Amino acid sequence: MSASAAIRLQVETTLAKRVPAALTLKIKQAPELFSTGIEEVDAVLGGGIPRGSITEVTGAGSTGKTSFALSCIAAITQSGAACAWVDVSDALSPESAAAANIVLKRLLWLRMSAERKQRVTDKPWSRLEQALKATDLLLQAGGFAAVVFDMSDVLPQHIMRIPLSTWYRFRLAAEQARTALVFLTQAPCASSCAALSLRCEPASIKAFRSDNETALFEGQLYSLVRERNRNEGSVIARKKPSVRAEWSAETLWSRTR
Amino acid sequence: MYAILHPPNFAAQVVAQQRPELRKRAFGLIDGEPPADTVVAANKAARSLGVEVGMTRLQAATIPDVVAVRRVPEDEVSAQSILHTIACMFSPRIEYVEAHPGTYALDIQGMNGLFGDETQLASKLRQRIMTEGFLANVAVAQNYDAALCLALGRVGVSVVPPGDEAVALRNLPLQVLNLTAEQAESFEAWGLRTCGQLAALADTDLISRIGQAGKRLHSLARGAWPHLLFPIEPNFEDSLVERMELDFPVEMLEPLLFLLGRMTDTLLERAKEKARALALLRVVLNLDGGKCHERIVRPALPLEDKPTLLKLLQLDLETHPPGAAILSLELHAQSAVPYRAQHGLFLPQAPEPGRLEVLLARLRKLLGEERVGSVELRDDHRPNAFRVVPFAPPPPKRSEQPPFAVATALRVCRPPQTIGVVFTGSIPAGVFWDGQRYTVREIAGPWRVSGQWWSEANWCREEWDVRLATESMERVCRIAFDPRSRCWYVQGTYD
Numbered sequence: 024m025s026a027s028a029a030i031r032l033q034v035e036t037t038l039a040k041r042v043p044a045a046l047t048l049k050i051k052q053a054p055e056l057f058s059t060g061i062e063e064v065d066a067v068l069g070g071g072i073p074r075g076s077i078t079e080v081t082g083a084g085s086t087g088k089t090s091f092a093l094s095c096i097a098a099i100t101q102s103g104a105a106c107a108w109v110d111v112s113d114a115l116s117p118e119s120a121a122a123a124n125i126v127l128k129r130l131l132w133l134r135m136s137a138e139r140k141q142r143v144t145d146k147p148w149s150r151l152e153q154a155l156k157a158t159d160l161l162l163q164a165g166g167f168a169a170v171v172f173d174m175s176d177v178l179p180q181h182i183m184r185i186p187l188s189t190w191y192r193f194r195l196a197a198e199q200a201r202t203a204l205v206f207l208t209q210a211p212c213a214s215s216c217a218a219l220s221l222r223c224e225p226a227s228i229k230a231f232r233s234d235n236e237t238a239l240f241e242g243q244l245y246s247l248v249r250e251r252n253r254n255e256g257s258v259i260a261r262k263k264p265s266v267r268a269e270w271s272a273e274t275l276w277s278r279t280r
Numbered sequence: 281m282y283a284i285l286h287p288p289n290f291a292a293q294v295v296a297q298q299r300p301e302l303r304k305r306a307f308g309l310i311d312g313e314p315p316a317d318t319v320v321a322a323n324k325a326a327r328s329l330g331v332e333v334g335m336t337r338l339q340a341a342t343i344p345d346v347v348a349v350r351r352v353p354e355d356e357v358s359a360q361s362i363l364h365t366i367a368c369m370f371s372p373r374i375e376y377v378e379a380h381p382g383t384y385a386l387d388i389q390g391m392n393g394l395f396g397d398e399t400q401l402a403s404k405l406r407q408r409i410m411t412e413g414f415l416a417n418v419a420v421a422q423n424y425d426a427a428l429c430l431a432l433g434r435v436g437v438s439v440v441p442p443g444d445e446a447v448a449l450r451n452l453p454l455q456v457l458n459l460t461a462e463q464a465e466s467f468e469a470w471g472l473r474t475c476g477q478l479a480a481l482a483d484t485d486l487i488s489r490i491g492q493a494g495k496r497l498h499s500l501a502r503g504a505w506p507h508l509l510f511p512i513e514p515n516f517e518d519s520l521v522e523r524m525e526l527d528f529p530v531e532m533l534e535p536l537l538f539l540l541g542r543m544t545d546t547l548l549e550r551a552k553e554k555a556r557a558l559a560l561l562r563v564v565l566n567l568d569g570g571k572c573h574e575r576i577v578r579p580a581l582p583l584e585d586k587p588t589l590l591k592l593l594q595l596d597l598e599t600h601p602p603g604a605a606i607l608s609l610e611l612h613a614q615s616a617v618p619y620r621a622q623h624g625l626f627l628p629q630a631p632e633p634g635r636l637e638v639l640l641a642r643l644r645k646l647l648g649e650e651r652v653g654s655v656e657l658r659d660d661h662r663p664n665a666f667r668v669v670p671f672a673p674p675p676p677k678r679s680e681q682p683p684f685a686v687a688t689a690l691r692v693c694r695p696p697q698t699i700g701v702v703f704t705g706s707i708p709a710g711v712f713w714d715g716q717r718y719t720v721r722e723i724a725g726p727w728r729v730s731g732q733w734w735s736e737a738n739w740c741r742e743e744w745d746v747r748l749a750t751e752s753m754e755r756v757c758r759i760a761f762d763p764r765s766r767c768w769y770v771q772g773t774y775d
Contacts, residue, residue: 134651136647
């Protein structure tokens with residue numbers, strides 16, 4: 024045995040009670056993935072969103088964040104697991120959730136209360152505070168396969184004021200509770216805490232159908248860019264190129280019967 | 281040892297006790313709907329004058345000096361409760377003999393230290409009953425049925441030493457065995473009059489003639505028929521109550537929780553003794569000023585866990601605090617069979633019921649009652665027709681839905697935001713929303729929807745799907761026009 028190996032063994036033996044295998048590299052297990060319910064996106068993500076990690080979905084309005092999250096939740100609730108939706112702006116439409124095939128009984132919906140005569144974008148501190156506390160409680164209680172933290176209507180400058188330590192805490196709690204924590208925001212906020220970072224962008228415009236007398240809104244084309252995926256197995260840490268997936272969503276009334 | 285307390289002719293005794301003026305007169309007790317009412321009981325004086333049970337009221341009225349008294353069931357119930365109380369004073373284990381009204385069986389094993397030997401106990405019991413205005417026969421024997429037969433057949437106190445039951449029963453008439461009419465007729469035809477004569481027969485001969493009932497009657501006549509006492513026990517649910525008077529009014533919840541914790545612990549211990557859990561806790565707080573504050577905590581599943589129950593109580597009381605200082609408190613509980621579940625290794629993840637209950641209570645306290653739960657759609661065409669129901673996920677089970685294309689989600693504005701609209705002709709061409717001007721690039725509509733036209737809650741609107749654009753961004757929204765308020769607003773954004 025070489026001298027360095029002997030020293031290493033000695034250090035590990037001394038610290039064994041406090042830190043087991045202190046100088047040995049941990050073998051990282053491939054995370055369990057939840058299917059998003061969208062084949063094109065699953066192909067890009069290698070199977071879906073990771074369990075026990077934070078997934079950050081960012082983008083402006085009408086870029087498909089909510090449709091994407093609802094599709095994920097639908098797939099998870101159909102598998103029999105329970106999910107939660109922390110709705111900072113009280114914007115979830117139950118009809119849309121039902122149209123996305125979510126098992127509504129398995130979805131816990133938490134609606135933050137907005138103050139009277141206050142616009143949604145104005146000073147959302149109390150709502151954000153409530154949402155952060157509620158998410159904390161959900162993660163501590165455990166048992167939820169996925170929690171969606173919907174901050175889509177909160178301005179980025181307000182979200183940026185949330186201390187980074189909150190996201191670190193959420194990351195640890197999600198890992199312990201084995202919960203897929205999904206953030207919906209306009210701009211990235213969780214930085215390195217997010218294991219998977221996705222950016223939603225508007226794709227080519229799908230025009231309203233107008234072959235009849237009246238025009239009809241039938242659906243939209245969306246584009247999803249994978250910015251970062253920490254769970255992609257590679258020993259060498261280097262920035263991966265962004266990968267893009269195009270997908271479409273259609274309105275309930277345009278579904279063929 | 282068993283002591284049987286039997287008040288003979290109980291219904292007539294009740295009348296005599298309730299109406300002392302009738303004690304020295306002959307009376308018959310009438311029951312039933314007129315004109316088919318009959319005599320159900322009569323005192324000794326009336327019987328000597330010829331009144332019999334089963335006579336009609338008119339027949340009884342023809343006999344002079346006999347008073348017809350209508351039966352009052354309430355009086356019999358109250359008289360029975362008096363006897364019950366007296367029986368409870370002499371033994372903790374008593375059984376009500378349903379075949380004979382007012383009759384109680386007492387298990388007097390080990391009561392010697394308090395009431396002396398069996399004879400003394402029987403005498404004391406009889407005297408105690410007599411002070412209440414009843415006459416009762418008391419019989420004590422090792423065998424339950426022997427004691428019952430003696431109480432039915434002998435007046436006063438009868439005490440039978442263990443092993444002498446057959447001798448004691450020997451001279452009693454066969455009627456004490458509670459025979460059926462057919463059996464009584466048979467025995468009379470055979471010339472059997474007393475229990476001793478019946479006991480002297482060979483049991484096999486008796487069984488061969490009247491069947492298996494013969495075995496029972498033979499054993500009863502010998503005082504050897506076994507009996508399992510089923511003592512009357514207080515209702516378990518009634519015992520799940522804890523009350524506490526406070527020395528001084530309490531306004532803070534913390535000291536109250538200390539007391540509630542102790543009370544919950546006591547109730548839980550009581551429930552656990554019966555292998556049950558607590559399914560409901562009802563806190564009644566008597567407040568300063570005479571008011572009463574009542575809260576009910578009902579976990580989704582029966583719980584055996586004190587910290588969880590206490591936490592639920594705490595969160596509920598913090599969400600709905602009492603309006604004044606508390607003078608006294610009561611904690612009522614309802615028990616149920618504990619929750620048992622067989623978990624599987626490969627079942628999907630689900631919240632643990634106990635923790636979920638506390639989590640929901642915490643969330644309700646944080647956000648409000650109506651803002652936590654799962655959603656249930658209503659059978660209504662009105663947009664946003666839903667209600668929030670308590671979150672109770674069904675057991676983990678995979679459900680296969682038919683594959684559909686991904687649906688475009690609508691993000692709803694709650695409350696709807698008012699906007700300004702610029703028209704080209706009758707079609708919106710521009711929108712002023714949130715201090716910004718949007719150009720309408722594409723538009724679909726109007727979709728006219730209405731409902732509840734038959735009531736005052738009628739509603740109608742024109743909905744448009746619009747693609748709004750500024751120089752830097754584009755969004756697809758649903759805007760609507762309310763003809764009643766002549767107002768345009770954004771219903772939501774497609775995202």
